[in-house]
Each structure stands twice: as C-alpha cells, then as structure tokens.
Amino acid sequence: MNKVSILLAEDDTNLGQLLKSYLSAKEYDTILAIDGAEAMKIFKKEKFSLCLLDVMMPEMDGFTLAREIRTIDPHIPIIFLTAKNLKEDVIEGFKTGADDYLTKPFSMEELIYRIEAILRRSTKRAADVPAAEYTIGKYNFDVTRQLLTYRDQSRKLTTKESELLELLCRHRNEVLERNLALKSIWIDDNYFNARSMDVYITKLRKYLSKDENVEILNIHGKGYKLLC
Amino acid sequence: MNKVSILLAEDDTNLGQLLKSYLSAKEYDTILAIDGAEAMKIFKKEKFSLCLLDVMMPEMDGFTLAREIRTIDPHIPIIFLTAKNLKEDVIEGFKTGADDYLTKPFSMEELIYRIEAILRRSTKRAADVPAAEYTIGKYNFDVTRQLLTYRDQSRKLTTKESELLELLCRHRNEVLERNLALKSIWIDDNYFNARSMDVYITKLRKYLSKDENVEILNIHGKGYKLLC
DNA sequence: TTATTCTGTTAAAATTCGTTAAACGGACGG
DNA sequence: CCGTCCGTTTAACGAATTTTAACAGAATAA
Secondary structure: OOOOEEEEEOOOHHHHHHHHHHHHHOOOEEEEEOOHHHHHHHHHHOOOOEEEEEOOOOOOOHHHHHHHHHHHOOOOOEEEEEOOOOHHHHHHHHHOOOOEEEEOOOOHHHHHHHHHHHHHHHOOOOOOOOOOEEEEOOEEEEOOOOEEEEOOEEEEOOHHHHHHHHHHHHOOOOEEEHHHHHHHHHOOOOHHHHHHHHHHHHHHHHHOOOOOOOEEEEEOOOEEEEEO | OOOOEEEEEOOOHHHHHHHHHHHHHOOOEEEEEOOHHHHHHHHHHOOOOEEEEEOOOOOOOHHHHHHHHHHHOOOOOEEEEEOOOOHHHHHHHHHOOOOEEEEOOOOHHHHHHHHHHHHHHHOOOOOOOOOOEEEEOOEEEEOOOOEEEEOOEEEEOOHHHHHHHHHHHHOOOOEEEHHHHHHHHHOOOOHHHHHHHHHHHHHHHHHOOOOOOOEEEEEOOOEEEEEO
C-alpha cells in the first residue's frame, strides 16, 4: 500500500505540532503549514492523500483554502477542524465539500478513526489494484496469491507463512519486532505462539535458502531482520 | 444516477418518522425499521445504498446490527446516530467500520450534508450498489438467474451454490469469514454445516477452474478469499 | 564462569480443510 | 401412493496446516 500523506493546516503551533507528531507516529507522512497561504503554497508543490484544515486561520481561512485546493484537486478528501460548534459553520463546511468536520476538543483516537473511515472509502478498490508484490533477492513474492517464486519454481505458501513473510518484507532491512509480529499475526503474544513463530522462521529460511544474499537475521531479544 | 435508498433503524418513533419524512423530502427512498432485528430482516430483502443506525435499540443494538449487515455487504456506508457522546462509544463505532458518527441532537441539514459527503466518496466506486451481476475473471455470474457463464457455456447454479458465490463476490479479494458465511447462509454455524460448506467450496472451485486467474483461497482458521 | 533466557530444529499431536460418495428428504409426474 | 430426480447433508478418509513438545545450542547478564 502507498504511504498516506497528509497536509495539516493549523495556526495554533502547540496543537499543530501535537497533531503532526501524533499522525507521524501513526505512519502518516504529515506536513504542517502555519496558515492558509503557506498551506496553499505547499499543496501546489507536493502530492497529498488528505487535507486537515483548521477553519480559523490568518492569511486565508480554511473554507477559502479548501475551495482553492479543490480547484487543483477536486476529489481530495478534506476534514475541517474548528473550535466553533456553530451550525452555520458546519453547514458552510460541508457546502465547500468537506468530507468530515471535527469540533475541538476531539480525541486523537477519534481523529485517526475518522481519517481511516474516509481513506477506506476513497482508496477503496485498492483491492482490485495490482497485486502487492515483493522482490526478495532473486525471489519474487506475490502476496495476494501467497506465491513464492524462484526462477521458474513456484511454492504455494500457507496462510501463516505468507503473513509472516509479508511482515518481514514490509520491514525489510530493518528489525521486525517479535511482539509486533506476534500481536499482528497470532493476536496474542504468549509463550506458545512465540514458539510457533520460531517454527515458521525456520521454514521461511529454508524456502529462501537458494539465494545466499537473502537472509533472515535474528536480533537477539528484539526480533528478526530480512536482509535482501 | 440511481436513486439513493436508505435503511433507517431508529426505535424512537417520533424521531424516526421525522427523519424519514425529511429524508424522503430530499428524494432519498427511506425505509424505517423500529428495532435492530426488524432492520436486519428488511436489509436481507432489499437493496440499500446507505444505513443510518441508532446505537441504542431494543432487540439488537446498532453495533451488532452493523456487524451483521457488513457480513452481507462489506462495503455499504454506515452512519451511527447516538444520544451518548462517550469517547469509548465513538471509538467502538468506528471500529465496526462506521463511516460517520452523529451525536444527537444534530441538525437535519448537517445530517444531509454528511450523507452527501459519504455518498460522494462511495459512489465513485464502480460496483458499489449490490450488483445483480458479477464478473469473475473470464466468468460472468448472474445472481438473480443463478447463472454462471464462461464464454458460451452457462451453468445453472443451485440455491446454495449461488448464495455462497454471491457472498464470495461481495467480499472478493478480501476474506469472507467462515462463521459469517455460515450464519448468513446456513443460519447456524455448527460442525455439520461447516462440513457442508466445504463441499460447496469444492464445487465452486470446480466450476471456476477454467480461468486459472480465478482462485478460491483458503485462509486457514479464518475463511475464504475469492481472487479475481 | 554459571545460570538464565532466548533461539533453532525436528518430530509428533491436534486441528482444520478437501474430496468423494452415499444417505436423506422434498418435489414432481405418473 | 409410488418411484424418480434433484439439491442438500452426512459420513468417511486422507491431506494440509498449525500448534505443542522436546532437546540442543547461542547469547547475555550476573
């Protein structure tokens, strides 16, 4: 999946920084603009998946900014943030084509979920989009078909093998933490599931042994690192 | 554009009637159910573009209802209505895949705008409204006639074959969970029905074997995924 | 060093799934 | 009413997948 990039326009630097670091922690590439004019400048230069706009800003208010943004990209999802809870304001927001409207104070969790709800809709059919594939050294890994191919030999992976290899690929050349993998694939990171994961690491190592430049490295006490 | 149809589940008859007449005035075909169980019954019989669900209802609460609805149509937009403003509740709502979440009291205008914001996003997608026909690789599947066609050869499917294939199509390229399929088609997800479903999967695999790009993948311990 | 925790590997056990065929039961025509 | 057909369920067995167990070896901290 492509990385999600967010344009955040917020003149309150405290809140702005807070939001930016929170969103970045959630793996959203976030760029912060401190007023409407700057936001517009940045928007013209870069590509974004979604806009998060404060309504009350110096230079250019959120609604005006939204309209200008929409002249460039008429379909980009826009969420307004505002301190006011005025009915007229909310209506005005949706008239400019808002996809959502959040009144301060809101919880970070709710923001994240609303962002995800919108992205789910707008990037939908991502499932029809070309199958996710990884190149692992001389191997090719087709995630959706769970197929690991070396030259002309294909091996059909089981569900667990495939899930684990995909996680390793997503973190390739960096550490995939044990707990993360366990919680993500096995849901629960207890002793037995950890043993089970060991077994799968052994299997994957065997499958990947034909290319000596590919290696699943153990980082003691941390996790594994797929080198390729 | 097709007419927009809304399933409204609201146990407060006053509010329910008010919403229904307001939405109908805005040219949305609206059907009102007075509890979760009735809503589910109606949903199974008719096609809807969007669901508007009260959270607190007798018989079946909104979240449970939403989950059941999503087992049948995993992509239909859902908006929750609630009197509570609890953070936990909002989060729970989005976790079940809500597209929006409105806290009473809200203005009719805001509701309309939120509905339109969601429809704007979701009708961009091609096969959104429950299709009567699916294209599965080189196959064509006519749901109402229960006819599976490959080039010039048509095969009349039995009821169960057809129901299962339709569910797979609605979830195509994503996992259709075993117990969800069982509860939706066989009503009860006991051991024997599960065996029965296996038999039908085998049959469908045979029927679909002429296009090698089409595949019913088993996700061990979870369910099946129709790749096409 | 020594004890302890963590990892690697193999095999057996448990669970889940795939396939074929036979049994069941309702609908239909005679 | 009786047999036949058709869709569905049940049964039986084998295969695939995942988990558990057992033991050996490595890495680390005290």
